[in-house]
Amino acid sequence: MLSPDLVATLQAVARGDGRVTVLTGAGISAESGIPTFRGPEGYWTVGSREYHPQEMATNAMFRRDPDAVWQWYLYRMGVCARASPNAGHRAVVSLEEILGDRFTLITQNVDNLHLRAGSSPERTYQIHGNVFFMRCAASCSPEIYPIPSRVAPKEKGEALTAADLQRLCCPRCGTRSRPHVLWFDETYNEHFFRFESALRTAVATQLLIVVGTAGATNLPNQVAWVVKQRGGIIVDINIEDNPFARLALAGGDGFSVRQSGGRALPSIARALK
Numbered sequence: 001m002l003s004p005d006l007v008a009t010l011q012a013v014a015r016g017d018g019r020v021t022v023l024t025g026a027g028i029s030a031e032s033g034i035p036t037f038r039g040p041e042g043y044w045t046v047g048s049r050e051y052h053p054q055e056m057a058t059n060a061m062f063r064r065d066p067d068a069v070w071q072w073y074l075y076r077m078g079v080c081a082r083a084s085p086n087a088g089h090r091a092v093v094s095l096e097e098i099l100g101d102r103f104t105l106i107t108q109n110v111d112n113l114h115l116r117a118g119s120s121p122e123r124t125y126q127i128h129g130n131v132f133f134m135r136c137a138a139s140c141s142p143e144i145y146p147i148p149s150r151v152a153p154k155e156k157g158e159a160l161t162a163a164d165l166q167r168l169c170c171p172r173c174g175t176r177s178r179p180h181v182l183w184f185d186e187t188y189n190e191h192f193f194r195f196e197s198a199l200r201t202a203v204a205t206q207l208l209i210v211v212g213t214a215g216a217t218n219l220p221n222q223v224a225w226v227v228k229q230r231g232g233i234i235v236d237i238n239i240e241d242n243p244f245a246r247l248a249l250a251g252g253d254g255f256s257v258r259q260s261g262g263r264a265l266p267s268i269a270r271a272l273k
């Protein structure tokens with residue numbers, strides 16, 4: 001159940017022509033069983049040492065040991081491939097169907113579940129990339145390629161095969177490819193991560209729905225602040241308190257919904273219909 005105030009706000013937005021943006025983080029995919037990989041689930045042993053996700057997900061680590069980084073991402077790809085989109089992902093698809101060009105999805109998740117649920121690639125900004133895709137590690141072109149289907153996901157401790165290494169080469173120049181994700185020691189850009197598009201969307205957003213995001217990364221914070229500064233309404237959906245909930249409630253016009261995305265988003269879609 002949503003509060004009557006929130007339902008009235010959503011209905012007013014639906015009647016108008018303002019833009020609606022949904023910003024999702026790990027929380028929405030946790031309901032599909034995907035861990036954040038920032039905690040112990042993301043620890044990875046290379047040789048005799050255990051690495052933390054903040055070390056693995058770096059360009060520095062890829063330069064030092066590209067095979068280890070690929071093994072880790074192929075393991076993560078397998079975890080994501082075995083998971084299925086949940087009611088939250090499906091409700092986001094409904095929101096896009098209801099709102100059409102008024103709608104944008106900005107996601108920090110690299111698990112592909114939004115696209116698998118049916119969100120359109122055109123209106124979905126995957127600001128941290130997607131583990132099912134790769135690109136040339138030598139940047140011979142800005143092209144993004146799907147990881148070939150014959151590259152099998154890895155279990156922990158499973159090595160890459162010679163065939164894997166061949167299939168993971170850049171299709172254009174034949175050197176190594178790399179996972180198409182934003183690493184901790186890299187910066188956002190427009191071509192790969194829709195950085196400017198996300199900020200432009202924020203400027204025009206009347207209603208921002210933040211789902212399952214803790215606010216640890218830079219671009220989501222910027223998006224929320226821009227929306228707030230320009231008088232937009234923020235609805236935070238999270239089972240835990242977080243900085244977006246406090247930002248939403250500041251000024252008295254936003255909402256904090258202490259429910260999971262799988263529970264709250266279908267109600268929001270019904271109210272916007």
Ligand SMILES: [Zn+2]
Binds near residue numbers: 136141
């Ligand atoms: Zn290349």
